[in-house]
Amino acid sequence: MEKQVRKKPSRGNELHVTSTHFDSDVSDTCSQDSDNSSDGFSTEDYEVDDNGLISLTKSSSLNPQNWPFKERIQNTVLYAVTTFLAQLNSTTMSSDYFISDMSYLYNIGHECSMLATTLYVLGIAVGPMVFAPISEMYVTSVSYNVPSIMVTRFLSGLFAGAPIVSSGGVMSDLWTPQARGGALAFYSCLVSAGALLGPTIGSLLIHSNSSAQGWRIPQWLCGLAELAWFLISFGVVKETYRPVVESKLARKLRLSERSWKLHSKHDTWTFSLTELIHVHFFRPFAMLLTPIVFLMALYASYVFGLFYLMITNVPVAFNLCYGWTGTVATLPNIPFFMGVLIGNGVNMFWSKKYGDYIDKHDGKALPEERLPIMMITQWLMPIGIFIFGWSSWKSIHWIVPCIGVAFMGTGYITIFQGCLNYLVDCFPHYAASAIAANTFLRSIFAATFPLFAKQLFTNLGVHWGASVIGFISIGMLPIPFYFFKNGARIRIKNPYNLG
Numbered sequence: 254m255e256k257q258v259r260k261k262p263s264r265g266n267e268l269h270v271t272s273t274h275f276d277s278d279v280s281d282t283c284s285q286d287s288d289n290s291s292d293g294f295s296t297e298d299y300e301v302d303d304n305g306l307i308s309l310t311k312s313s314s315l316n317p318q319n320w321p322f323k324e325r326i327q328n329t330v331l332y333a334v335t336t337f338l339a340q341l342n343s344t345t346m347s348s349d350y351f352i353s354d355m356s357y358l359y360n361i362g363h364e365c366s367m368l369a370t371t372l373y374v375l376g377i378a379v380g381p382m383v384f385a386p387i388s389e390m391y392v393t394s395v396s397y398n399v400p401s402i403m404v405t406r407f408l409s410g411l412f413a414g415a416p417i418v419s420s421g422g423v424m425s426d427l428w429t430p431q432a433r434g435g436a437l438a439f440y441s442c443l444v445s446a447g448a449l450l451g452p453t454i455g456s457l458l459i460h461s462n463s464s465a466q467g468w469r470i471p472q473w474l475c476g477l478a479e480l481a482w483f484l485i486s487f488g489v490v491k492e493t494y495r496p497v498v499e500s501k502l503a504r505k506l507r508l509s510e511r512s513w514k515l516h517s518k519h520d521t522w523t524f525s526l527t528e529l530i531h532v533h534f535f536r537p538f539a540m541l542l543t544p545i546v547f548l549m550a551l552y553a554s555y556v557f558g559l560f561y562l563m564i565t566n567v568p569v570a571f572n573l574c575y576g577w578t579g580t581v582a583t584l585p586n587i588p589f590f591m592g593v594l595i596g597n598g599v600n601m602f603w604s605k606k607y608g609d610y611i612d613k614h615d616g617k618a619l620p621e622e623r624l625p626i627m628m629i630t631q632w633l634m635p636i637g638i639f640i641f642g643w644s645s646w647k648s649i650h651w652i653v654p655c656i657g658v659a660f661m662g663t664g665y666i667t668i669f670q671g672c673l674n675y676l677v678d679c680f681p682h683y684a685a686s687a688i689a690a691n692t693f694l695r696s697i698f699a700a701t702f703p704l705f706a707k708q709l710f711t712n713l714g715v716h717w718g719a720s721v722i723g724f725i726s727i728g729m730l731p732i733p734f735y736f737f738k739n740g741a742r743i744r745i746k747n748p749y750n751l752g
Contacts, residue, residue, distance in 0.1 A: 299502060305514035307503045309495065315502060317426045317493040325427045328493065331486045332420040333440045337447040338479050339413035343373050344451030345471035346406070347565040347703070349579055350459040354468040359399050364704055369406050370565060371700045376410020377417060378696030417444075417692060422685035425677050426493035430618065431611050434604025434674060438597045441670045445593045445662075448564055449586045456580040537689040543747055545679055545736065550691040552732045553672035556634060556665050558698030559722060563589060563661065566706035570715045574645040574654075588655040592637075592662020599630060599663070600670050620678035621740045624733045627671030631733065634664030635726040642719025671733065679740075683749050 298313040309316050317325070345351075346369040355366040420440060428436045455471040462470055492498055499517035507515045540546045567589075568582035577584075603626035611618040637660025644653040676687045709718040736743070744750045 299499075301515065305512065305516055307499055307506065307515055307517050309499055309502075315498055316495065317491075317498070318429050320427070324491075328423065328427060328490060329436050329439065331490055332416060332423050333443040335416040335479075335482060335486065336420050336440070337443040338475065338482060339377075339417055340444050340447030341451045341454070342409065342413065342447075342472075342475040342479070343377070344370060344448050344561075344564055345455030345458075345475060346370055346373075346468070348452045348456035348459065348583060349568060350456050351468045354459065355399075361399060363707060365399070367565065367703050368403055370561075370703055372403050372407040373410035373413070374561065374696050374700040376407045376412075377414045378693050378700065379411055379414065414692065414696075419685065421673065421677065421688035423493050425681055425684040426495065430678060431608030432604075433677070434607060434623075434670075435601050437670055437674060437677075438600040438604065441600075441666055441673070442593060442597045445560070445666060446590060448560070449590045449593070452564060452568070452583040453580060453586060456583055460580060536683065536686045537693060540680070540683065540686055540749055541690040541694065543749065544743055545740065545747065546676065546687055546690050548732050549672045549676055549736070550694045552729050553669050553691055554695035554698040555725070555729055556668045557695040558702040559634075559638075559661070559726075560665055560669075561699040562702040562706045562722070563658065565703040566710060567658065569707050570641075570645060570710050571651070571654075573710060574647060574715055575651055585655055585658050588659040589662040589665075592659035592664075593666045595659075596630065596663040596666035597670075599626060599667060619741055620675055620744075621737050623671060623674045623678060624737045624740075627667055628733045628737065630667040631664055631671075631730060633660045634668060635723045635730075637661035637664055638719050638723035638726060642716045642723065645715045645719075675736070679744055679747075680749050687749075 295314070297310065298315050299307050299309055301307050313319060347367065351369070352363055352366040355361055355369075424433060424436050424440060458470045458474065459467045461467070492501070496517065496519035500519040503515050503517040503520060507513055541550060564586060567585045568577070571577040571582050571585055603623075607618065607622055610622055637657045640657030640660060641654045642657075644657060673688070673691065676691060677684045680687045706718075709721065712718075713721065
């Protein structure tokens with residue numbers, strides 16, 4: 254349908270609308286209108302077709318991808334730090350000191366104490382299935398017993414799922430495919446840092462207090478930090494979902510131009526409980542049944558499960574092999590984070606190469622072009638696992654298994670972010686749901702892996718226990734090769750591929 258572009262008026266407080274569908278009285282009224290720049294937009298930001306349907310122009314300043322660089326960075330940092338705090342809270346209750354306090358206060362074992370981490374991550378698994386579809390539309394006492402502690406941990410994880418899953422959609426809204434890889438690298442770095450630093454910070458805070466109730470201190474600190482950051486973010490974060498931006502623009506124009514036919518596509522949506530349940534809430538699960546989302550989510554989930562397994566049980570391994578205890582036993586998480594930083598550097602380098610590829614192809618690129626770097630660096634994950642496992646002997650210096658841990662960190666982040674980038678590029682219109690499906694599955698893995706890791710390392714030994722997870726990692730290696738070769742053909746048949 255031919256579109257009518259609105260002309261900039263000369264004076265008045267409203268916009269002049271060029272359309273043969275308005276009568277002379279309305280035209281006379283609107284001819285006295287002027288620019289809406291005071292409202293934060295101009296006539297060059299949008300266009301209207303004959304039916305009054307409003308859509309943003311490609312160069313519109315209202316399009317989040319065209320916002321000033323500083324503003325996009327600001328929103329990226331806000332979401333990344335929010336997710337950092339959510340992930341930090343997930344592992345503060347996994348240290349030896351916390352487990353000792355729980356055993357002393359409530360007479361429970363290691364596995365039951367680890368439920369504090371498991372249930373939090375399980376809450377993260379459930380939260381995205383509730384909050385992600387919404388993002389595509391629009392207790393007063395402390396706990397004194399184990400059940401109440403575990404329930405509140407689950408609820409904390411449930412609500413932590415909102416920023417975790419929404420952030421992926423925001424990255425897609427704010428950044429073009431050329432720049433998205435760098436933004437996701439920064440975001441993934443903070444996500445990993447939060448979970449990796451949690452045991453060390455939690456251990457230090459608990460150890461600093463001689464009381465048996467010292468385990469509460471990390472929770473209070475996380476709660477205060479999250480509240481403070483919420484207050485900071487509340488007045489700064491802006492809407493980034495384009496359909497909602499268009500809807501808000503249409504609402505302003507209806508009032509300023511006195512033309513009630515002006516609307517956006519989002520305005521045609523009406524609330525239906527049936528649609529809400531069967532389409533929006535079930536969409537992440539439905540997408541999880543498609544080949545691309547399932548296999549990529551499975552791979553990302555496995556390495557994410559290993560990520561939590563290592564965070565919570567590296568202290569167990571170093572205690573068995575080197576006798577390390579307390580805060581010292583959590584320090585091998587530092588080389589893992591160093592590996593993550595190196596992997597993020599690799600990801601940012603490839604993101605620039607991918608951006609150059611897009612520029613050479615008139616702004617278009619196959620999502621499969623994201624995969625080559627993942628196909629190369631994913632080998633570091635099983636290599637690192639075997640180095641860690643088979644060098645963990647008392648006769649071998651501790652730096653050698655730490656090098657293996659660093660290799661794992663690099664392999665983990667390149668695989669994890671590679672899967673995330675590929676899913677966002679394959680399904681940009683349903684990025685939040687695709688990420689929700691990924692987050693749901695990976696959180697299930699992350700919730701369960703720490704529960705059996707101690708038995709794995711204790712019963713099989715660190716060497717063969719690590720070998721088991723290493724062999725499974727090798728079995729995952731063909732996945733990116735398969736989609737690099739067949740991804741384009743598979744995407745054509747996917748019902749969620751809108752172009």
